[in-house]
Amino acid sequence: MQNNKKGTVDKIWDFFASIKLAIFVFTAIGITSIVGTIIEQNAEPEKNIRLLSKMFGSSYASDIYRLVDAIGLNNMYHSWWFIALLFLFVSNLLICSLERLPSIIKILKEPQKPIEQENFEGLPIRHKLTMKQDLQGAVQRLSSVMQKAGFKFYEHREGDLVQLYAEAGRYSRFGVYITHLSILLLFIGVVIGIFMGFNGYLNLLEGTSSSVAYLANGKEINLGFDIRCDDFEVSFYEGTDTPKAYRSVLVVLEQGKEILRKDIEVNTPLRYKGITFYQSSFGFAPSPQSLFHFRIASKSNKIQEIKIPFDETFIIPDTKVKVKISDFTPALGVDESGKLFTYADSMYNPAVLLEFHEGNRVINRQWVIKRYPHTWVFPEGTIEFVDLWGSQYTGLQVRKDPGVWIVYVACLIMSVGLYMSFFMSHRRLWILLRSTGKETEVMIGGWSNKYRASLAAKIQGMVDSITSK
Amino acid sequence: MDSSDFFGLSAIAYILSMILYISFLVFKKETIGIVATTFAALGLLAHTIAFALRWKEFYEIGKMGILRAVPLTNLYESLIFFVWCLIVGYLIVEWKYKNRSFGAFITPIAGMALAFADISGMSKDIHPLVPALQSNWLLAHVTMSFISYAAFAISFATAIMYLAMVSDNKKSLSYIFWTAILGIFTVVLIAMGIDFLTFKVAGLSHKAFLKSYLFKATFRSESTMISIISYIAAIAALLGFWSLGVGIKRFISPFSITAEQLDDLTYKCIAVGFPVFTLGGLIFGAVWADQAWGRYWSWDPKETWSLITWFVYAFYIHARLLRGWRGIKIAIVALVGFISTIFTYLGVNLLLSGLHSYGSM
Ligand code: HEM
Numbered sequence: 047m048q049n050n051k052k053g054t055v056d057k058i059w060d061f062f063a064s065i066k067l068a069i070f071v072f073t074a075i076g077i078t079s080i081v082g083t084i085i086e087q088n089a090e091p092e093k094n095i096r097l098l099s100k101m102f103g104s105s106y107a108s109d110i111y112r113l114v115d116a117i118g119l120n121n122m123y124h125s126w127w128f129i130a131l132l133f134l135f136v137s138n139l140l141i142c143s144l145e146r147l148p149s150i151i152k153i154l155k156e157p158q159k160p161i162e163q164e165n166f167e168g169l170p171i172r173h174k175l176t177m178k179q180d181l182q183g184a185v186q187r188l189s190s191v192m193q194k195a196g197f198k199f200y201e202h203r204e205g206d207l208v209q210l211y212a213e214a215g216r217y218s219r220f221g222v223y224i225t226h227l228s229i230l231l232l233f234i235g236v237v238i239g240i241f242m243g244f245n246g247y248l249n250l251l252e253g254t255s256s257s258v259a260y261l262a263n264g265k266e267i268n269l270g271f272d273i274r275c276d277d278f279e280v281s282f283y284e285g286t287d288t289p290k291a292y293r294s295v296l297v298v299l300e301q302g303k304e305i306l307r308k309d310i311e312v313n314t315p316l317r318y319k320g321i322t323f324y325q326s327s328f329g330f331a332p333s334p335q336s337l338f339h340f341r342i343a344s345k346s347n348k349i350q351e352i353k354i355p356f357d358e359t360f361i362i363p364d365t366k367v368k369v370k371i372s373d374f375t376p377a378l379g380v381d382e383s384g385k386l387f388t389y390a391d392s393m394y395n396p397a398v399l400l401e402f403h404e405g406n407r408v409i410n411r412q413w414v415i416k417r418y419p420h421t422w423v424f425p426e427g428t429i430e431f432v433d434l435w436g437s438q439y440t441g442l443q444v445r446k447d448p449g450v451w452i453v454y455v456a457c458l459i460m461s462v463g464l465y466m467s468f469f470m471s472h473r474r475l476w477i478l479l480r481s482t483g484k485e486t487e488v489m490i491g492g493w494s495n496k497y498r499a500s501l502a503a504k505i506q507g508m509v510d511s512i513t514s515k
Numbered sequence: 516m517d518s519s520d521f522f523g524l525s526a527i528a529y530i531l532s533m534i535l536y537i538s539f540l541v542f543k544k545e546t547i548g549i550v551a552t553t554f555a556a557l558g559l560l561a562h563t564i565a566f567a568l569r570w571k572e573f574y575e576i577g578k579m580g581i582l583r584a585v586p587l588t589n590l591y592e593s594l595i596f597f598v599w600c601l602i603v604g605y606l607i608v609e610w611k612y613k614n615r616s617f618g619a620f621i622t623p624i625a626g627m628a629l630a631f632a633d634i635s636g637m638s639k640d641i642h643p644l645v646p647a648l649q650s651n652w653l654l655a656h657v658t659m660s661f662i663s664y665a666a667f668a669i670s671f672a673t674a675i676m677y678l679a680m681v682s683d684n685k686k687s688l689s690y691i692f693w694t695a696i697l698g699i700f701t702v703v704l705i706a707m708g709i710d711f712l713t714f715k716v717a718g719l720s721h722k723a724f725l726k727s728y729l730f731k732a733t734f735r736s737e738s739t740m741i742s743i744i745s746y747i748a749a750i751a752a753l754l755g756f757w758s759l760g761v762g763i764k765r766f767i768s769p770f771s772i773t774a775e776q777l778d779d780l781t782y783k784c785i786a787v788g789f790p791v792f793t794l795g796g797l798i799f800g801a802v803w804a805d806q807a808w809g810r811y812w813s814w815d816p817k818e819t820w821s822l823i824t825w826f827v828y829a830f831y832i833h834a835r836l837l838r839g840w841r842g843i844k845i846a847i848v849a850l851v852g853f854i855s856t857i858f859t860y861l862g863v864n865l866l867l868s869g870l871h872s873y874g875s876m
Contacts (some may be wrong), residue, residue, distance in 0.1 A: 069830065079823050315806070458796075460793065
């Protein structure tokens with residue numbers, strides 16, 4: 047009974063420790079992932095049905111889609127069976143490594159020993175030569191050659207036989223385990239992130255604040271503090287509509303008190319209390335509270351800043367001219383016939399139409415375009431359109447991921463492990479010397495766990511330097 | 516002269532060296548080989564100058580940090596950089612192994628990349644960087660990815676050579692597979708060559724072709740006749756490769772290179788490519804995504820295909836080291852790995868996005 051039970055555990059262990067399973071899991075993850083890139087993930091059903099009818103014909107498409115839906119291929123990477131595959135992969139990795147670790151530790155704990163002469167013939171790299179020096183001279187010569195080649199060596203004497211032996215890169219044997227461990231750690235980090243973090247979004251209108259963010263399904267997440275957007279701005283490469291930078295001025299507030307203020311851009315997020323705010327999108331949402339911000343320089347070079355809402359008027363200093371904002375567009379374009387039109391919903395090229403009044407008479411109407419200074423010039427001075435404040439919202443991605451630093455550490459460890467596995471090797475070298483009177487018989491042998499050719503070349507170099515003189 | 520002139524020069528030199536390497540394999544005249552290497556090296560020189568110039572031009576346009584101005588921001592520039600890595604890698608292999616026979620298999624990959632860059636209608640202009648690309652991770656991510664792609668490309672070429680030498684049973688699946696792959700590569704290369712000659716050299720361009728010439732002279736021709744003939748010719752070519760593939764061995768074997776050496780070289784290239792790809796392609800990509808979008812992994816098709824490629828090469832390494840797969844089986848895994856690499860790089864952009872964008876029409 048006892049035996050039988052142990053047998054099953056062993057069997058399960060062996061199953062998880064087998065490389066066959068690894069090969070199967072590699073293949074399974076690979077193939078299912080391919081399917082996941084063909085079927086669009088998290089898309090409306092119509093999209094994938096159309097795709098399927100292109101591949102299999104329209105008569106089967108809806109049936110196939112039902113199947114796709116049932117097994118979760120349209121949200122595959124989060125389906126239970128794909129996650130199960132990933133877990134299978136990790137367990138396989140863990141148990142396989144555990145299985146092999148003790149034996150490799152044992153091998154590595156033992157110091158290198160002098161080689162028995164009968165084992166010498168089994169070494170993959172062997173050289174035999176005679177040196178025209180006595181034993182002492184030969185030992186000295188060879189010691190210096192070994193040192194030059196970068197080996198730290200030991201000497202062993204047994205009767206008339208002298209052995210110099212050395213080893214390098216012993217710890218590179220751990221590279222594989224370090225690599226595997228890092229993958230495990232990576233998974234732990236990912237899982238922590240999934241279960242203890244969240245991934246939400248928040249659209250904040252300039253001048254407003256929020257104490258919550260939203261998940262993709264619309265659920266609110268309490269931030270534990272307030273976040274306010276004081277300004278949002280897009281800058282463009284000169285003369286183009288290619289955005290150069292998106293910038294939001296964010297303020298963190300605790301109980302109404304300003305704690306932190308930071309400009310964020312696409313590659314520089316704001317982090318506070320484990321929550322990170324990324325600049326991810328933006329949009330235009332005019333509201334009655336929006337303020338037009340102008341900087342006016344009169345002829346006498348008096349500079350005045352004003353902020354007024356739509357449809358209101360202001361007076362140019364030192365004159366009697368009254369100016370009214372009579373139209374606005376977030377993206378002013380000109381078509382082929384010279385007509386003006388709005389070409390986008392976002393503030394690509396914001397412009398205001400100003401109407402100049404003297405008494406009751408309209409004396410001038412002109413579009414003032416924020417991005418084109420020559421449109422700011424008037425007989426009465428210049429009117430710079432600085433901003434329309436309070437009408438743009440910044441789209442923030444809000445994330446909390448307490449596992450991310452584990453993922454980073456895992457990646458770092460993985461790099462080290464891969465370096466050790468692929469760019470280092472474990473090498474051993476033995477030199478046996480025996481005196482034959484005036485001359486010395488020398489046998490050089492080497493072994494390495496990989497990259498034998500490069501060790502062979504190194505040893506050949508040593509042999510050449512000995513025989514050349 | 517500006518960068519595009521130097522790029523042009525280097526492309527011509529590479530194409531010439533490709534033709535010369537293939538002739539060298541066929542005629543085995545040492546002089547041809549030396550000239551081929553010379554052209555490859557000269558091409559590399561012109562290419563390096565072009566790269567530096569484009570960097571400078573970009574720097575002057577973008578007015579940003581010098582590291583941000585690396586000209587590696589779009590498909591065109593990255594393809595060209597891939598060719599650069601490939602030629603550098605190839606010249607190292609040629610020099611280490613003192614053997615020019617690889618050239619005939621590796622330079623065509625460079626030729627294909629160049630032809631594709633030229634006729635697929637991709638933009639060659641210098642564009643200023645959109646905000647997401649303004650990251651120093653871009654440099655690390657892209658350069659390392661392409662170094663690994665080049666290493667994989669070389670492993671692909673050596674695996675094909677290996678199979679040409681040892682897999683000669685016409686009825687075996689492995690033989691059919693490698694001759695088909697070699698055949699498809701050759702057909703695609705020739706079809707792109709024909710595109711180039713008809714639309715670029717002969718100037719037969721037409722409004723409809725303004726965007727992309729790719730296969731417009733053959734498979735995608737406006738004339739159904741030409742298109743059908745092209746398909747028939749392609750199938751004939753594949754059958755030709757199948758029936759004559761056994762003969763390729765005769766071209767390679769005189770070059771004092773053994774099948775074992777080829778197998779070993781394939782492994783070595785993957786052993787360089789895999790860690791570089793892991794670090795540069797996957798890890799740095801994830802770090803960058805994390806910085807820019809707040810997610811280090813989002814299972815988008817490009818990321819997923821990188822992961823698939825990674826798994827294929829992990830499969831290669833484990834099957835070889837632990838299951839003792841050698842020879843034909845493992846060489847085929849190496850071919851699959853590079854096909855997956857190409858798909859990661861181009862297929863996702865061309866096919867999957869095409870699939871999905873049609874879907875939304
Ligand atoms: C994709 C994930 C994996 C990566 C990146 C990876 C990486 C590696 C690397 C770099 C090596 C060393 C190769 C060399 O020495 O040249 C290796 C060896 C090995 N891998 Fe993995 N591995 C992965 C998954 C697995 C899994 C799932 C198993 C589970 C069975 C496994 C079992 C082994 C074993 C047993 C060795 C040989 C260890 C030895 O030489 O003593 N690996 N792996």
